[in-house]
Amino acid sequence: MPSIPGSEAYSSDKEKSMAELLKVENLKTQFHTEGGVVKAVDGISYHIDEREIIGLVGESGCGKSVSQLSVMQLISTPGEIVGGEVIFEGQDLLKYKTHGPEMRSVRGAKIAMIFQEPMTSLNPVLTINQQLTEMLELHLGMSKKVARERAIELLGMVGIPSAHNRIDDYPHQFSGGMRQRVMIAMALSCSPKILIADEPTTALDVTTQAQLLELMKDMVERFKASLVIVTHNLGVVARYAQRIYIMYAGRIVEEGTIKDIFGKPRHPYTIGLLKCIPRLDEEEGRKLVPIEGLPPNLINMPPTCAFLPRCSYKVERCFQEPWPPLKRLHDRHYISCYANTEEKTGEPTER
Amino acid sequence: MTTYIVRRLIQALVVLILVTLIVFFVMRLLPGDPILIYVAQTAELEAMPQERIDELRAEFGLDKPIMVQYANWMAGIFRGDFGTSIFYREDVGTLMLERFPITIHLTLLSLIVGAIFGVLAGMLTAVRRGKWLDKIVTPLTYVGLTIPVFLLGILLIYAFGVKLGWLPISGYTSPLDDFWLSTRQVIMPVFCLAIFGVAANARQMRSSMLEVTRQDYIRTAWSKGLGERAVVMRHMLKNSLIPVITLMGVSVSIILGGSVLVERVFAIPGVGSLLVSSIFGQDYVVVQAITLIFAVIILLVNLIVDISYAWLDPRIRYG
Numbered sequence: 288m289p290s291i292p293g294s295e296a297y298s299s300d301k302e303k304s305m306a307e308l309l310k311v312e313n314l315k316t317q318f319h320t321e322g323g324v325v326k327a328v329d330g331i332s333y334h335i336d337e338r339e340i341i342g343l344v345g346e347s348g349c350g351k352s353v354s355q356l357s358v359m360q361l362i363s364t365p366g367e368i369v370g371g372e373v374i375f376e377g378q379d380l381l382k383y384k385t386h387g388p389e390m391r392s393v394r395g396a397k398i399a400m401i402f403q404e405p406m407t408s409l410n411p412v413l414t415i416n417q418q419l420t421e422m423l424e425l426h427l428g429m430s431k432k433v434a435r436e437r438a439i440e441l442l443g444m445v446g447i448p449s450a451h452n453r454i455d456d457y458p459h460q461f462s463g464g465m466r467q468r469v470m471i472a473m474a475l476s477c478s479p480k481i482l483i484a485d486e487p488t489t490a491l492d493v494t495t496q497a498q499l500l501e502l503m504k505d506m507v508e509r510f511k512a513s514l515v516i517v518t519h520n521l522g523v524v525a526r527y528a529q530r531i532y533i534m535y536a537g538r539i540v541e542e543g544t545i546k547d548i549f550g551k552p553r554h555p556y557t558i559g560l561l562k563c564i565p566r567l568d569e570e571e572g573r574k575l576v577p578i579e580g581l582p583p584n585l586i587n588m589p590p591t592c593a594f595l596p597r598c599s600y601k602v603e604r605c606f607q608e609p610w611p612p613l614k615r616l617h618d619r620h621y622i623s624c625y626a627n628t629e630e631k632t633g634e635p636t637e638r
Numbered sequence: 639m640t641t642y643i644v645r646r647l648i649q650a651l652v653v654l655i656l657v658t659l660i661v662f663f664v665m666r667l668l669p670g671d672p673i674l675i676y677v678a679q680t681a682e683l684e685a686m687p688q689e690r691i692d693e694l695r696a697e698f699g700l701d702k703p704i705m706v707q708y709a710n711w712m713a714g715i716f717r718g719d720f721g722t723s724i725f726y727r728e729d730v731g732t733l734m735l736e737r738f739p740i741t742i743h744l745t746l747l748s749l750i751v752g753a754i755f756g757v758l759a760g761m762l763t764a765v766r767r768g769k770w771l772d773k774i775v776t777p778l779t780y781v782g783l784t785i786p787v788f789l790l791g792i793l794l795i796y797a798f799g800v801k802l803g804w805l806p807i808s809g810y811t812s813p814l815d816d817f818w819l820s821t822r823q824v825i826m827p828v829f830c831l832a833i834f835g836v837a838a839n840a841r842q843m844r845s846s847m848l849e850v851t852r853q854d855y856i857r858t859a860w861s862k863g864l865g866e867r868a869v870v871m872r873h874m875l876k877n878s879l880i881p882v883i884t885l886m887g888v889s890v891s892i893i894l895g896g897s898v899l900v901e902r903v904f905a906i907p908g909v910g911s912l913l914v915s916s917i918f919g920q921d922y923v924v925v926q927a928i929t930l931i932f933a934v935i936i937l938l939v940n941l942i943v944d945i946s947y948a949w950l951d952p953r954i955r956y957g
Binding site (some may be wrong): 359361386391392393394396399400402407408410411412413417420422425426457459470473484505609 | 668742853854855857858860861862863865866872873876877931950951952953
């Protein structure tokens with residue numbers, strides 16, 4: 288790989304944070320379908336520090352949810368984790384058996400997850416109490432009575448009014464937003480180190496979204512947990528995340544702090560994403576520019592950059608060389624691109 | 639809930655009246671005369687004087703107009719009097735009390751066997767989908783669904799009764815009299831009656847378990863760090879049972895229907911064999927009584943099934 292002046296290879300000398308909690312290295316997850324092998328996650332690397340909030344952003348089908356399910360080893364057939372490492376507390380989680388006791392003692396207890404669909408993510412035939420207490424009994428060894436007290440307390444924390452009356456209700460007696468609150472209470476019940484929120488607010492209406500994001504932020508602060516927000520909505524992460532990873536077609540194409548991504552986006556895809564969301568701090572009348580074309584089919588991926596057909600910055604080199612690895616721009620800002628996007632940044636694309 | 643049950647019982651009453659009408663008139667549409675059949679079986683028909691035959695006909699009320707006969711029968715039922723069997727010369731109510739416990743015994747056992755083994759087999763094949771257990775058991779369920787019970791009965795008698803001599807080939811003993819003999823005698827008939835239920839329940843349970851496996855809340859359950867046993871027993875079982883319970887309700891009528899054949903094959907003196915001989919003998923009141931009681935059982939089972947939905951799924955409420 289020819290080196291580019293002013294940039295280093297991604298993994299070689301990236302500064303190691305002392306409080307690094309989870310480190311994912313070159314994770315690959317594939318789905319074996321009739322049409323061929325879908326490379327849903329194709330070698331992504333990221334890390335999260337203690338008490339940090341990161342955002343994982345990309346459009347539907349870019350592998351962001353699959354990557355998180357892979358960390359939890361919740362991929363079911365025909366999906367398969369085919370490579371990589373997930374280092375958590377010095378151990379590679381992928382070395383554990385999917386449903387073995389070691390993995391189970393991590394799942395829920397140390398890394399917990401909230402899912403996209405609050406309406407279907409709770410079991411319809413079990414009461415909230417049953418669903419909240421089973422984790423407390425399992426991971427913390429609480430008695431039924433103590434677990435129930437704790438469950439009521441947790442429901443109160445996430446803002447369920449008169450929790451002691453609602454604890455024996457069934458999920459269908461709660462609204463979508465309330466159910467997602469229950470999910471948050473459940474996920475944080477065993478004080479996990481990391482909370483993964485997979486599109487936690489996508490299915491909710493806008494006012495509820497904001498409340499829930501605030502709640503989630505407060506709760507992870509209170510529980511001293513780290514938070515991974517998976518979303519397709521850059522606006523969601525803008526307020527809460529410290530660092531953002533942008534994913535495209537199973538890979539991370541840009542990584543940086545909030546300031547880097549929103550202030551000086553450098554990957555053509557990120558630039559495109561930002562052009563299609565409205566901002567309050569800009570002059571009136573700017574047209575929102577969608578990214579042309581469609582995301583690629585993940586089955587027959589070209590060796591070259593997957594964003595190439597949609598890219599307006601492409602250079603000769605993009606057609607000849609494989610998808611570039613992440614290279615460091617400065618400090619904590621990395622992109623995976625050959626083109627010099629700096630010059631054109633901010634200019635609207637000719638259409 | 640109470641209002642719902644009362645409403646259902648009133649509906650059931652309407653259905654029962656329709657059943658009485660149908661069975662009463664259809665029996666009388668059949669060609670043949672029960673008195674002549676009875677006489678022919680007990681004595682020389684030619685030797686019987688016509689007056690005696692008319693006397694018998696009057697004794698059983700068969701000389702009256704058909705509507706009057708129906709009205710008399712219905713009036714009798716409301717008084718608890720099911721009439722008198724032409725062939726057995728016995729009170730039908732007494733006859734039912736003798737015969738029904740035997741059929742109920744077999745039906746309940748078959749239902750329990752079908753439920754337990756069917757649900758277990760369905761769960762295991764779903765959890766171990768594509769593994770050797772699934773590959774052996776699931777094709778076997780096709781056999782269970784399609785094999786004719788009388789053929790199965792004869793094969794079993796040949797194998798276990800005649801060749802191996804392990805089990806008595808026929809007969810019935812009350813479990814209260816001789817529990818061991820009774821159990822040995824019911825093994826084969828219950829196997830025949832239960833096989834459909836086992837196979838049908840297993841298939842339904844397997845497919846509904848596989849359906850539930852894909853649900854979001856099962857992913858949530860795994861994400862909590864629960865073990866397989868907790869995920870399957872706590873989170874999947876109740877959710878998968880609803881279609882299976884429906885099927886169990888249906889299988890009661892299939893077992894009752896099958897008892898007609900199975901009791902014949904194993905020479906068990908239950909209502910199934912009684913029903914067959916009574917139809918051949920045109921023993922009107924006996925056929926009517928058995929059909930009516932079958933109808934009551936099936937209606938009650940359906941009511942229980944519907945009520946159990948609400949127990950399984952809290953989202954279902956009856957008002």
